[in-house]
Amino acid sequence: MYDFIKDPSIYNFVRGPLVWIAFLVFIGGSIYKIREMVLLAKKEKVVYPYMDLKLSLRSLLHWLIPFNSRNWRLRPVVTTVTFLFHIGLVILPVFLLAHNVLIYESWGISWWTLSEGLSDIMAMIVIGCCIFFALRRIFAPEVRFVTFADDYLILAIAFLPFITGFLAYHQWLLPHKIMVILHMIFGSLMLITIPFTRLGHMLYFFLTRAYMGSDQGYRHSKDW
Amino acid sequence: MAEVSVKEGVETRDWIELKRKPVADIGFDETVKNLTTEKIEKVVNAVLNIGKNAARFMAPLETCIHCALCSTACHWYLSHDKDPTYAPVAKVKMTLWELIKRKGKVSPEFMKQVARIVFCECNLCRRCSMYCPFGLDIAYQLGMVRRICFILGLVPQNILDQTHSLSATLNQLWLTQGDWIDTMQWQEEEVRAEIKNVRIPIDKEGADVMWCPLGTEPKVATYHIARTAKIMNVAGIDWTVSAQDGWDSANMGMFIRDMETMQRVVRGIYDNAMRLKIKRVVLTE
């Protein structure tokens, strides 16, 4: 097993085709899923007539800014953790120096990056948040009651790329190369699973929020 | 019934049974005796198949991340010392997700509990949607479960009776047209003791406003009619009430998701408004 992972062809595979496949599946799958849902919504008589861009953006904005909706204010701890987690989740992979170097080597383009120290802190925050969510699933009664095995699974899918990336950066636990391979495998896994599991809440968030915002806004009410 | 379930390989007690004070309701206790797993399966799948074509139904299913942030929005949850089984997401879990997971193969006792959750422990007030970070329409989902229960006949007796009344007479409490007109005239007479020459115009064509009371008003709460007559007359409004059926603005069909009756009630009101060439309708409910 150990020798198998050390085989350079594995590294070449995960660095090349696997990442390509992952991105294709992620982008293609996301477009497919959103398209399906939008078409499905079109069939319903009551969704489209209510949709309103201004009201949707209003609702989205209120919920995307921390502590700007009443439920965010009521639960400061969960709110802080949720926002830190999701900001880290989205910003860190895109602006990480190491990722940029890889992209530069391949295509010759690069963009602004985070400093290494900041990336390290952000990675730790994301990992910490994951642990918080797991503990919340175990210890908060109302969350435990509605937790299924796949909730832990999707949490693990989000957790693994970050923990492996963090360990690879510090070269702890496993040899650097093996950790990087694991990191790439888990990263690809996350990208592939986003459109097809409930990680897809990343995509549907904007649709469901827009619908509820428009619906409530149409009734001269608000939903934050 | 238990024998049938065992033969089908359905465990009767593998779902979470809630510890609630038992409440006797003929609508649940008697109809549940006529149910079988096959019947339930048929209805559940029929309703869910419609649901599969509905974005409002599918999007929440695929989005809900089970964060339980909606729980504190629910007055049932807060009133019961934060009992997790009263949280909105828990109600969806115990009803809809369970039905989907088992593809409708559930025992009648399970359905009875589902009916109790959706009818008697949720008001579809949509407060949870306001507190959900995704704005998921939880009320719509529980409404779908109400529809399943309604088609199975698992509805609290009182509300089912009122819905039957609506489907037969277009009002909530089995009032006849004669009773209704009589009550209006009686109230007109009563209010005349206080306000001179009060009129409750019945079936006046071309009036500005048509007032549609709740079925309970002519039946048990006639003072509402008297007060409305006072206000309308003092304000000098050109108003009327409909003499024909379709004057009741209560819509129990909506509550139990009896869409057919619901549409007929709404249509009855609009038909009357069109017939009398009304400009605006004031609905008590």
Added chain:
Amino acid sequence: MGWKDSPIETLHPIEFYYELVSTGRIKIDKNKKIKGPITIQDPCNLVRLRGAGEKVRYLVNATCEGPIIEMQPNREHNFCCNGGGGGNAIGPPWKRNRCEGARVKAEQIIATGCHNICAPCHNCYTSINDVLKFYNLEGHAMFMDEILAETMEVPEEFKVG
């Protein structure tokens, strides 16, 4: 209520009364105004699904003397009275169950310390009265037509005798 493309404009009585009072078709008699502090039960259908919270407050301000002591939370965020969505209509066997589920409502009312509760919805009206009785609270729910009919100015030509 609340559809797009409805063939005829439909109004909730509150919206209609708001129009009557704000345009001066109904005048409020200053001497008859309801005394004492008053709190408002925001009905789901009126506030969350119709956005008429401010209209209720306008009417209460116009007809009542005492200060409005808001329930916490209020307006769109108010708790359901537990009588809506068929909660009342499921009938007498469930009354106890319903009142137990409305404990937050009772706590809200106690926190305001008001005895007058304006409940401008039939379901809320019935339900609030049940809750008050169940938890042995003083006070009573008031329907908007009740408040308006009591406090409005009745011109001379309408007076009997």
